[in-house]
Amino acid sequence: MNNKHAVQAAFYIGLRAIYISSGHFSAFGSFCQTPADNPEPEDCSNWRLKYAQPSTQKGRTDVNSVTNWNAPLVWEGTFDPVVIDAIYKKMDPRVAVLLFAVGKYTRFLKAFLESGEKHFLVDFRVTYYIFTDNEKDVPKIELGSGRKISVVTVPSATRWQDVVLGRMKWASITIDKQIRNEADYLFMMDIDSVFHNRFGAESLSQLSAVLHRGYYKNTKRDRFPYERRPRSKAYIPPGEGDYYYTAAVWGGYLEDMYKLVKYCHEQSEEDAKNNIEAVWQEESHLNKYLLYNKPTKVLSPEYLWSDYDHTPPDIKVVRISQLVKNYAEVRPNGGQ
Ligand SMILES: CC(=O)N[C@H]1[C@@H](OP(=O)(O)OP(=O)(O)OC[C@H]2O[C@@H](n3ccc(=O)[nH]c3=O)[C@H](O)[C@@H]2O)O[C@H](CO)[C@H](O)[C@@H]1O
Numbered sequence: 001m002n003n004k005h006a007v008q009a010a011f012y013i014g015l016r017a018i019y020i021s022s023g024h025f026s027a028f029g030s031f032c033q034t035p036a037d038n039p040e041p042e043d044c045s046n047w048r049l050k051y052a053q054p055s056t057q058k059g060r061t062d063v064n065s066v067t068n069w070n071a072p073l074v075w076e077g078t079f080d081p082v083v084i085d086a087i088y089k090k091m092d093p094r095v096a097v098l099l100f101a102v103g104k105y106t107r108f109l110k111a112f113l114e115s116g117e118k119h120f121l122v123d124f125r126v127t128y129y130i131f132t133d134n135e136k137d138v139p140k141i142e143l144g145s146g147r148k149i150s151v152v153t154v155p156s157a158t159r160w161q162d163v164v165l166g167r168m169k170w171a172s173i174t175i176d177k178q179i180r181n182e183a184d185y186l187f188m189m190d191i192d193s194v195f196h197n198r199f200g201a202e203s204l205s206q207l208s209a210v211l212h213r214g215y216y217k218n219t220k221r222d223r224f225p226y227e228r229r230p231r232s233k234a235y236i237p238p239g240e241g242d243y244y245y246t247a248a249v250w251g252g253y254l255e256d257m258y259k260l261v262k263y264c265h266e267q268s269e270e271d272a273k274n275n276i277e278a279v280w281q282e283e284s285h286l287n288k289y290l291l292y293n294k295p296t297k298v299l300s301p302e303y304l305w306s307d308y309d310h311t312p313p314d315i316k317v318v319r320i321s322q323l324v325k326n327y328a329e330v331r332p333n334g335g336q
């Protein structure tokens with residue numbers, strides 16, 4: 001190694017040390033190390049300068065990046081996007097995204113899918129399962145290679161509550177019938193949203209849940225909008241709770257998601273028998289499950305923000321945002 005190379009190597013190792021000591025991804029030696037990958041040290045530093053995002057190099061101290069059960073809490077600046085995609089890409093997982101577009105909600109499909117193609121698990125194998133009562137309104141979208149749309153017909157509904165809860169029923173049935181043989185990971189997502197930035201492999205785990213943007217910062221657990229009536233299966237007593245999770249984006253291994261989706265369906269059926277509906281429908285059951293079965297990864301509200309709200313300084317990147325919509329106009333029975 002000549003002097004120039006020695007200086008460059010030292011520079012590179014210094015960069016890595018700063019990066020690692022700032023509490024980020026710590027698989028030292030996992031990339032840019034083997035002679036086969038990068039015979040010359042200067043290739044490594046160039047590689048980092050070319051692909052690393054500024055915020056991943058600076059690190060973050062303003063947010064918690066681990067839960068108190070030691071699961072990652074994912075924020076921009078707490079992972080290296082290139083490294084994490086490369087790790088998951090080796091497994092080349094098949095990812096199913098289950099979307100419901102019943103009644104007037106088919107209007108949201110185009111923007112969701114087009115933006116998903118730009119930002120959602122780009123270069124991974126993704127199938128969008130679109131559950132709809134109106135197949136002819138499913139738009140034709142140009143998809144990347146390895147990506148598909150599969151349409152599933154479901155009945156129309158007269159109450160929006162029946163659509164949101166019905167998602168649990170139709171998802172369970174369709175996983176049994178079809179999806180189990182076609183996917184390794186599964187996401188459930190609301191359709192009334194648009195991707196704005198990368199949503200990559202850092203979101204994948206056995207069970208990943210997203211912090212609801214409304215309650216992640218200053219809300220004490222007793223103020224979370226959990227179901228508080230003991231008659232409901234979704235009941236969570238005061239004094240309990242970690243976070244309040246949104247039901248608009250959640251995902252994980254196919255079988256873990258199947259279990260959870262089925263649980264939400266069965267619990268809501270029990271409630272219906274007892275003439276009660278949980279305050280936030282399947283979201284309430286989801287929160288109950290996740291309190292006693294902790295998610296293996298928690299995603300920050302970057303993974304579902306909302307056009308209704310300004311972004312505070314800790315939200316450096318909005319990955320998906322919920323659209324502003326006229327609830328009364330778009331829902332079959334109106335109202336919030
Ligand atoms: C951001 C957030 O926390 N979202 C949750 C919140 O929803 P939202 O107020 O965002 O509910 P929403 O109107 O988006 O309904 C949820 C989803 O159900 C589907 N849909 C709904 C009605 C309909 O007529 N047709 C149709 O297809 C569609 O995919 C929609 O995105 O509360 C709901 C239950 O109350 C769900 O827990 C949502 O996940």
Ligand SMILES: [Mn+2]
Pocket residue numbers: 190191192248322
């Ligand atoms: Mn929604």
